[in-house]
Amino acid sequence: MKILVLGGAGMVGQKLAQSIANGGLGDISIDELILHDIVEARSIKSDFKTRSLVGDIANNGEAIKLAELKADMIFHLAAIVSGEAETNFEKGWNTNARGSWQFLEALKQVHEATEGQYRPRLVFTSSIAVFxxxxxxxxxxxxxxxxxxxxxxxxxxxELLVSxxxxxxxIDGISIRLPTVVVRPGKANLAASSFFSGIIREPLNGKEALLPVGTDVRHWHVSPRTAIGFLTHAANLDTSLLQxxxxxxxxxxxxxxxEQIEALRNIAGEDAVRLIKREPDDLVMRLVSGWPRDFDPQRALAMGFAADKSFEDIIRIYIEDDLDRSGQ
Amino acid sequence: MKILVLGGAGMVGQKLAQSIANGGLGDISIDELILHDIVEARSIKSDFKTRSLVGDIANNGEAIKLAELKADMIFHLAAIVSGEAETNFEKGWNTNARGSWQFLEALKQVHEATEGQYRPRLVFTSSIAVFxxxxxxxxxxxxxxxxxxxxxxxxxxxELLVSxxxxxxxIDGISIRLPTVVVRPGKANLAASSFFSGIIREPLNGKEALLPVGTDVRHWHVSPRTAIGFLTHAANLDTSLLQxxxxxxxxxxxxxxxEQIEALRNIAGEDAVRLIKREPDDLVMRLVSGWPRDFDPQRALAMGFAADKSFEDIIRIYIEDDLDRSGQ
Structure with missing residues (x-):
């Protein structure tokens, strides 16, 4: 089986590829893993063939090139992030909507050219930003x-197109709406949600972190490891259950x-917590006030998707998976 | 003020144009009414200038031509109907989604070319088919x-694009999700919902009507006159109320x-009802079983949108507005 990851150079794409290389993908026998992104993806050590393709799904022609790979399993993680999509209207719409549509059209063309033989599983990473x-x-x-x-x-x-x-x-598609992924390794980015990772990651690395919102702000989180678990579970799910x-x-x-700060205190002590500095930011506060706080995801739970156990576990997963490795 | 109606040759477009010609559009002073469709719209008698434009919003170039009219008020009613959109996938997506998107892009271009001066009210007719x-x-x-x-x-x-x-x-947009419009004048069409109009219209014209579903089927209806009222109310609404x-x-x-048959009996007697013949159709029954049955439209009611008073009233509106006029 051939697997294609769009957005394969990103944080989630790389962790997904590494997870597939380490532990496979359910009962699926893997022949090849292809990582596509606008930049060259870091190579992954695995027992099967892996390769990296560079291109932009917003470009005309890229979609059909990708569809003609005839991957059996496709993870569509490619996106202009929320902050950039908001400031660069054209770029966001071109990549996130038009690019995705072009790709689905190209998959349909290959489906028809093969008289319906080709019908890939597509796992699309959506977001709680749809609310x-x-x-x-x-x-x-x-x-x-x-x-x-x-x-x-x-x-x-x-999501509507995939449906x-x-x-x-x-195609045989499914869209999964991810919570905000924390703790993201690496450097802070310009996303308004970046501080959710920053207030844990920076102190654990002995650095100061800025907190732009009040401590009463409530939000919905998943660890990278558990998010990857959602993707691989979705890849193997019987989609007829989705009705x-x-x-x-x-x-x-x-x-x-x-509560996040309290979890940090429990794991890393008061010295770590002291590195968090309040620096209110009106713009971030305004944005965050419009975000979802809590869910009752009964369908996902019934289908076997399982959340992290606690925010402390989310911190431990960062320490196990990323802290030693990157040192930030 | 200049008004543009996309889909101006259709049943709703024509009735909207006639309503504006007869009674205006709230407090708006009208200079010109332009009816656009893929076929020439029937001319409307009015005190202001009216004209008909023929073109296809699915064609590249049509959108910018329409946007450059700089209409202050736009009613977007143009669509491939549900039955055809289901059997002709390409045509439906090209007109209903890509055509609408191209048109919004063209309006944005004119907005930007006029340094933000041009920002039309757009009333988009959506449908309970989104459910x-x-x-x-x-x-x-x-x-x-x-x-x-x-x-x-x-x-x-x-809807998402308009938002x-x-x-x-x-733009300054609003999308209104219309119930199934009955009683449609004219001949039966191939839409699966066509019988809802047929079982009233045909008997009132002394003709036999086929009923493809059981009498326990429940659905959500509006008369053409009241649907036009929704459109003109939406045109004048303070859209900041929509939050x-x-x-x-x-x-x-x-x-x-x-209940519909009972309403017909009350208005036209047993002879009319006897013209309705049961002819079960599995396909229509299957389709109709997936349609909405009832709503609690609190927001619309709070904003002053008002439904018909009863199904009997819906029949009376057909008799007043269409039966004498067309004789079918």
């Missing part, structure tokens, strides 16, 4: 998608910033 | 959109086929 407030205390599985960002609208549209192309039998609703809210940990 | 089962007894304003038809997916995607282009200030959720479920009448 917009006001929210109930816990967002249920039947809550409307009314995004308040271009990124969220682009994810919601791609209709799947309903018609051109036509192919976009699923993933489980997560709902906690306040105060 | 898919299973349903609660009454669909609330926060129920998810999980369409089970290409037409529904295309409407849902256009994001509006949020960014390129970023620009797609609204419209009010309607929820009733069973048995």
């Amino acid at each position: 917009g407030g006001p929210y109930p205390d816990k967002i249920g599985d039947e809550f409307l998608s009314a995004p308040q960002s271009s990124y969220g609208a682009q994810k919601a549209i791609t 209709d192309y799947s309903r018609k039998g051109f 036509g609703r192919l976009a699923i809210n993933m489980p997560g940990i709902s906690c306040t910033v105060a | 898919g089962g299973p349903y609660p007894d009454k669909i609330g304003d926060e129920f998810l959109s999980a369409p089970q038809s290409s037409y529904g997916a295309q409407k849902a995607i256009t 994001d282009y509006s949020r960014k200030g390129f 970023g959720r620009l797609a609204i479920n419209m009010p309607g009448i929820s009733c069973t086929v048995a």
Whole structure:
């Protein structure tokens, strides 16, 4: 079986590839893993063939090139991140929505050229950004998608496309709505959500972290390791169980910033916590106030998707998977 | 003020144009009304200038031609109908989704070329086809959109585009989700919902009508006159009241086929009812079983959108507005 990862050079793409190299992908026998991204993906050590392809899914022609690889299993993680999609309207829409649509069209073309023989499993990483407030205390599985960002609208549209192309039998798709992934290794980025990782990662590396919001802010989180688990579980899921609703809210940990800091204190002590400096930022506070706080993801739980056990576990996963390795 | 109606030759487009010609559009002073469609629209008698434009919004170049008209008020009713969008996948996606997107892009271009001066009100007619089962007894304003038809997916995607282009200030948009419009004048069409009009219209014209489903089927209806009222109300609405959720479920009448037949009996007597012949059709029954049955459209009601009073009223509106005029 051939696996294709769009966005294979990103943090999640790399961890997914490494996870597949280490532990496989359920019962699937893997022949080749192809990592596609706008930059060359770091190579992965594995028992099967791996290669990296460089290209931009927003470009005309890239989609059909990718579809003609006839990968049996496709993970679509490629995206312009939320902050950039908001400031660069054209770029976000071109990549996140038009690029995804072009790719689905190309898969349909190959499906038809093979007289329906080719019908890949496609796992699309959507996001809780498809939601917009006001929210109930816990967002249920039947809550409307009314995004308040271009990124969220682009994810919601791609979900609808994945659903209709799947309903018609051109692909066998599923969209998983990831919580905010923490603790992200590496350097802080410009995403408004970056501080959620920063206030844990920086102190654990002996560095100061800025906290731009109040400690009462509540949000919905998943560790990178558990997010990868969602992707591989989705890859092996019997999609007929979804009964036509192919976009699923993933489980997560709902906690306040105060609870996150308390978890850090329990694991790394007061010295670590002292490295967190309050520096209120009105823009970040305004953005974060529109984000989901908590979910009741019954469908995902019934299908065997399992969240992290606690925010302390999320911190431990960072320490085990990334702290020693990167030293940041 | 210049008004543009996309889909101006269709049943709703023509009735909207006639309504504007007869009664204006709220407090708006009208200079010109332009009806655009793939066929020449029937001319409308009015005190202001009217003209008809022929073209296809799915064609490249048509969108920018339309946007450059710089209409202040745009009604976007143009669509490939649900049945055709389901059988002709390419055509439905090209017109209903790609065509709508191209048009919004063109409006954005004119917005930018005029340094933000041009920012039209856009009223997009969406549909309850954005929903898919299973349903609660009454669909609330926060129920998810999980369409089970290409037409529904295309409407849902256009809603998301209208919302994001509006949020960014390129247009001032609103999407209204119409119930199934009955009683449609004219001949039966191939839409699976056609019988809802047929079982009233044909007997009132002394003709036999086929009923392909059981009389316990419940569905959500609006008369053409009231649907036009929704469009003109939306045109004049203060869109800041929508608080970023620009797609609204419209009010309607929820009733069973048995109740519709009873209403016909009350108005036209047993002779009319006897013209309805049961002819079960498995395909239509299967399709209809996936359609919404009832809603609780609180937001729309709070904003002053008002449904028909009863299904009997819906029949009377057909008799007043269409029966004498067309004789079918």
